[in-house]
Amino acid sequence: MFLMMACHGCDLLTQVPPLPRSGAAYCPRCGSLLLRSKPNSIERSLALVLASMILFAVAVSFPFLAMKSGGFEQQTN
């Protein structure tokens, strides 16, 4: 199954064949990168989601900013 892509550099419409693992497709007119196959993309995305969930839990549970003035203290997360 071919993908139809437009080049960002010259707007040429190109049919891109299925890419091999770690392969890339370039524009035949100007040589710009059209598409790159990234190995382990699902695992990378899952790792980023898990890291963001951990960082979000830490950011919500600890105060980000605290202001103290005249015996009155205000904290925000």
Ligand SMILES: [Zn+2]
């Ligand atoms: Zn191009």
